Structures are given as C-alpha cells and as structure tokens.
Amino acid sequence: MDILIYWLGMAAVAVSAFTGVVEAERKEIDVVGATFVAVATALGGGTLRDLLLSRHVFWVADQAYLLTAAVCGIAIFFVMRRRRVSQHWFLYPDALALALFTVVGTQIALGWKAPWLVASLMGVVTAVFGGVLRDILCNELPLVMRPGQLYATAAWAGSLCFIGLRAAEVPMGWASALGMLTVLALRVAAIRYHLTLPYLEQRRKP
Amino acid sequence: MDILIYWLGMAAVAVSAFTGVVEAERKEIDVVGATFVAVATALGGGTLRDLLLSRHVFWVADQAYLLTAAVCGIAIFFVMRRRRVSQHWFLYPDALALALFTVVGTQIALGWKAPWLVASLMGVVTAVFGGVLRDILCNELPLVMRPGQLYATAAWAGSLCFIGLRAAEVPMGWASALGMLTVLALRVAAIRYHLTLPYLEQRRKP
C-alpha cells in the first residue's frame, strides 16, 4: 500500500514536471530554464506544505523526487524542440496528479496534527502551489487566480471530503479513494462543461 | 492585555483580507481566487517572519486566523459583486493594521533573541510582505517598490522607535503604543500630504 502511494506520488511528480514545461512554452527558455520550471512545478507545492508545517522538506532526504522532476523536464524539452506538444494531452493526467497531490497533502497535514481547516488548505497548497510558482517564474497571472478552471476549488472540495470521511472513521483507503474521485470528477466536469464559480468582471479604474 | 493584543491582531488580519481582495479588483477572479488572495495578504507577512525565525507558523496551530481571513475574503467578494467598494474606505483601517503588525512582528522577533537590525526587518516584513505577495500573485509591481507611499518606511521607523524605547527600558505597553503611533503618524502624513522619499526617475534603456 505504502509502495503504491510512493509510486503514484512519483508519477504525479513526473506529470507535473511535463505540464510545467509545456505551459512555459510561450517563453523563450533554454534547457536549464526548462529544468528549473519543471522542478519548481513538480516539487513547489509539497515544499511549501512542508515549510508551513515545520517538517523536513520531502525531497531533500530522498533525491529520487528531484531526479524524476529534472529528467522529465529535460526529456519533454527535447521532445518539444522536435515536434509540437499539445497541452491537451496532459489535461487528464494533470487532473489525476491534482487529485493525488491533494489527498497526499491532506493526509500528511492530518498526520502532523494540523487542525482540519489548516489541513484542507495544505491539501490545496500541495496540489496547486507548484503551478502558481511556475506562473510567477514565467511572469504570468497564476492560473489559479483566473476564473473558470475549478482548479483550486476541486482540490479544496476533495480535501474537505477526505477530512470529513476520516472524521466519520471511514478507513484510510476508502477515504483517500473517495477524496481523489471528488477532485477528479469536479475537474473533469470543469474541463468538459466549462463550469465557473461566481466571479468579478474586470472593471476599468477611474 | 494579551487578550487585547490577540483581538487586535485578529482585526488586523480581517482588515488585510479586505484590502487584499479590494486591491485585486483589477483582475478577473472568482470566489476561490479571492479567498486565496485574502489569505495570502492577511497571513503572508507573519508567515515569512515565522519561517525566517525558524518558529512554528502562527496560523497552523490556531486556525481562527485562517478562518477569519477566508471568511472576510469571501464576504468582501460578494459585497463587491453587488456594489462598488472604494479603496479609500480602507486607507485608515489599513494604516492601523500596518502599525499593529509592525509592533507585534518586532515584539516576536525580539522575544526570539533576534539582533536589533534583524528584529526591525521582521517588523517590516510582518507588516508589508502580505501586500507584496498579493501583488506578486496578481502579477503587478509590488506597491512597496513604488515611491510615494511611505509604506515600508513608516513600518521601519515605528519598528526602530519601539526597539529604541525597549532598549531604554521603557515598559512594553508604552513602547508598543509609541511605536504604533509613529507608524500611524507617518503613514497618515504620507496619505494626506503626499510625502515622498528621494527616488530614481524611470530612465529609458539604450
């Protein structure tokens, strides 16, 4: 079980590294810039979670995470030099990575005795902060701030669902699976049906 | 006394959450984006201070802070959907929050045995970093970098005043009050009389 979670986590790191570089495509970057973006996107969320919880940063002790993120970033960079890589290929793998990071982040925060609201935020942070960091590094408005993606929303809903199920003493395996399903369902629905939350329209300043 | 400081701190968090969302108005954001901005603005400064001092992050153990910031962010968001909220309403409450965060941040750093220059910077960081984070998230040039606000300057002066008074063995209550008054006086003067420090004019690159 733990081994399954470890390899799923590694797969989520790989997917995030790919999407980081693909999203950064609009900028002129060289191979080191691409590695940088891949590592920041893949490890940024878990890093912020660990700093906020005063834990040891997860990839410092086990360098397999760093290696995976860097190798995936370099690999996709060279693929993208030869042929066009569409962001659409990664939409569903990315939703899966979002679901996985959310539940793993929430599990870790609960295990660290964080109160429930803080734990739910840690799930969201683990899942979305890598992307925020990528957008900040690329000097763009973070995706999570733009309406109509249900990105952070899906993560938050899944995280709260997981916490609620755990509070009701549902076993860890079931709670994790249902939390991940909630994230996936909401995110896929947002991609398919262009769902949006209420948002402010852009106004001109006087 | 401690209870007074606690509630004043909570009020400062609420005011920061409001100003965060009001300042972010120029961007199209949905309700989750607004909550994100509110939390980052209200808790960002204290979080960076705690990370730099190797303390436990203040809002992880006591989730009332996180709840206050999130609820205020959501509330102001729905108010702003219905009617125009002027930034001017928050100028003076925001100056008060600046003063409070400065003195609380400096107190905590001194209590943690930080040297005086570091402690004064921690006061400034507590007070202004939330706003810096908000501007980075919204992909704007941080307000603190733009001349003519005396924002960080007022915080720094108040922080140094508090440290000087404490070194002269003035009791905590008086030193805190005078430090806050210094911040308030400078900030209000800057708002009223458009004071500026010497600044570099923008030059064109060759």
Added chain:
Amino acid sequence: MDILIYWLGMAAVAVSAFTGVVEAERKEIDVVGATFVAVATALGGGTLRDLLLSRHVFWVADQAYLLTAAVCGIAIFFVMRRRRVSQHWFLYPDALALALFTVVGTQIALGWKAPWLVASLMGVVTAVFGGVLRDILCNELPLVMRPGQLYATAAWAGSLCFIGLRAAEVPMGWASALGMLTVLALRVAAIRYHLTLPYLEQRRKP
C-alpha cells in the same frame, strides 16, 4: 581560512546588493524600495537554501550580512541619483559572487548530509535565487529563465565539479578553488562569446 571565506562571503553579499539595485534601475523606486531589492538579491539565495535544509537562516543570527546588504543598497542608490551606473561594471564582480555563492552553498548542503543531487541544486539556488527574487519583485521575467546567459548552468557545472572532487577525496581548498574556477570560466566565456544552450523559440499560440 574560515576568516577568508567569511570576508569573501561578505564581499559577495555586497556585490549582489549593488547589482540588485543597478538591475532594478528600470523601475521608479525610492530609497526604501532600493534597500528592499538589495537585501532580497543579496540574501535571498542563502535564505531559500537554509529554509529548504531546515537550518537556521544564516543572517538572522549574524546581522553583519543584513547591515552590509542594506548599506550597499542605500549607497549605490545615492550614487545612481547623481550619475549613470553601467551594469557592465558589475559583470565580472558578479561572476565572482556567483562562483563564491555556488561553492559556499554546496559546502553547506554537503555538510548538512544532503544527497549529492540535492547539494548541487542547493549550490545553484544559493547563487541564483537572489536574482530570481529581484526579478519577481520588479515584475520581470527572471534572467535565469532567459536563454543565453549560462547563469544557472555555470553554477550547476561548478557545483557538480566541486562535489565530484570531494567524492574523489580532493582536499576542501583545492576542490573549492576548482569549483569556483569552473563557474568563473563558463560565465566569462558566456559573456565574451555569447554562448547559448539549446533553447525553444517563442511560438505564437493558436
């Protein structure tokens, strides 16, 4: 020997503070904004390294670093108000600071028992993150993301060289000197001959 390293580190902090303000010249900033940028550029890299390694942040205990960065930032600000300061004057001192920060960062990470790949990243982070932070604060695309500087690349090569030499039991002094030379040689070659790594050209989005 330790005293030499201490003073070299302080010199690197001073050079970084200068370049921070000179690079920020394009923005209208006042003296406090300049100090802010100088401190972030000079201390940002080492701060991130210490946070990631769960160490105490190096400048919190010894405020000479903070004082140096702030004084240099203020000094160069007033020089720049009177006369034009060219970025070119700082190209070679900055390359030296890059080399020094890289090797010191890697040393610290190895001493903290970080695995080799993590230690090499810590060297790069120590050397380049201050500049990344400056560019984020100034709302620009970070230099390290733009191709054709070999900035992070030079740091990474020097860091790996140092780690390899240490693994081969070369004494600390020689390994440090050769690591620094590697960084310097690559960076100077990049400045002189406009070397580039493979990079993605900017494409228009459909």
